[in-house]
Amino acid sequence: MDKTRILLVEDDMNLGSLLKEYLIAKGFDTNLQVDGAKGLLAFKREHFDLCILDVMMPVKDGFTLAKDIRIMDPEIPYIFLTAKYMKTDILKGFNLGADDYIIKPFSMEELLLRIEAILRRTTKSSNQETFLVGNFIFDTNKQLLTKKDAEPIKLTTKESDLLKLLCQYSNQVLERNYALKAIWKDDSYFNARSMDVYITKLRKHLKSEPGIQIINVHGKGYKLIRE
Amino acid sequence: MDKTRILLVEDDMNLGSLLKEYLIAKGFDTNLQVDGAKGLLAFKREHFDLCILDVMMPVKDGFTLAKDIRIMDPEIPYIFLTAKYMKTDILKGFNLGADDYIIKPFSMEELLLRIEAILRRTTKSSNQETFLVGNFIFDTNKQLLTKKDAEPIKLTTKESDLLKLLCQYSNQVLERNYALKAIWKDDSYFNARSMDVYITKLRKHLKSEPGIQIINVHGKGYKLIRE
DNA sequence: AATCACTGTTAATGTGTGTTAACCCGCATA
């Protein structure tokens, strides 16, 4: 599984860059923005797994930003940072769907632990080695699609890698860029076309399974549908 | 949905009974136990959805209790209460899989908000996947409009996203701005015109359904009418 | 009634995707 992507929005550059550095050191892919408006732009541009938002910020405060983000992605968890212990703020934040609330000054260690506690609930179970795909058993290690009373299908490495990603994102969009970076290490035009070719190949392998479908999400990526 | 069942283990009877009373008033089915050993017995006897454990307790402390509970139910979320701000304690607690940590003294309101934040993540999201639209079954995942004795209609991603929003707001106004932010990420003039085009497309798909109508609410947005 | 902003619809445009087949390259075998 790839790195968790965090959107960090904090106007205090000292604290912001320190936090960013710390989070990166802890293995999170972290994007720091200095105000709510820039944070919103970043969110429109990229995909994130968690938001850490300062409440008091110029241009657009953390709560307003959270409201906007919520419309676009109602599922994403967020943590608010606030300098003042204001009860109404906390209440407001939680009602906006905050997953946690941290009062400055806080220890980075505690922030990290709270992030992990949230991700534990949010992210799906670990690195699965085998998946059920329709009637097939997909063994990601052996790169094999096995079905009762049928010759196993050998998958090539690329086929297998791609199918594994699709399985991990079952019924969710697997973004092109994400898959390209994960498998091809590079999201160039030709790699993207290459990926399309592999989607075709996987569809052929899976066309015997009526409950399974790989559908395209225009401009975003692909989705493995299973019923 | 039934009441959420909370196991509260706290040796300070004053605080314990106060909390219990408060949680019951807030609609939680709450069981108070005064030490870790009794807490464990209660857990063996009944089913709970959330645990709130004091760390410092006679007979069996909160951490030890959490370890025992974890073996029986690895999924259950818990919140630790502690009187002292001890960093090592917090660390230990989170490593045990704590979902949250509250330092005494705390406001009951904050505890409630933290409980709700955790339950929001824990209990399955009521995110509806399929809708009945006239005689059609609309599968938002597969992006399909299916009707008996008829070829299913494949919807494009945008068509599907928009219809899903309309369904969620059935018989209410789906505001332009909201839909634009949710689907197009941006409420510019051109995106708004694009949305109109999709409304036309959806109306065409649904014109076979006499009970279904997408009407315009001038200056506001659209409304999916179903009888 | 006149005006302006909002909406309905169709069609043109450019970009994204599906698919097949040709191509390239490394590797094992002869």
Place this chain on the structure above:
DNA sequence: TATGCGGGTTAACACACATTAACAGTGATT
């Protein structure tokens, strides 16, 4: 060194999707 094969990439063509343009129609306001 040649040969064939498997895995992966590139090319080419057809088609689908989303946006934009253009024009017609509607509602609100004066």
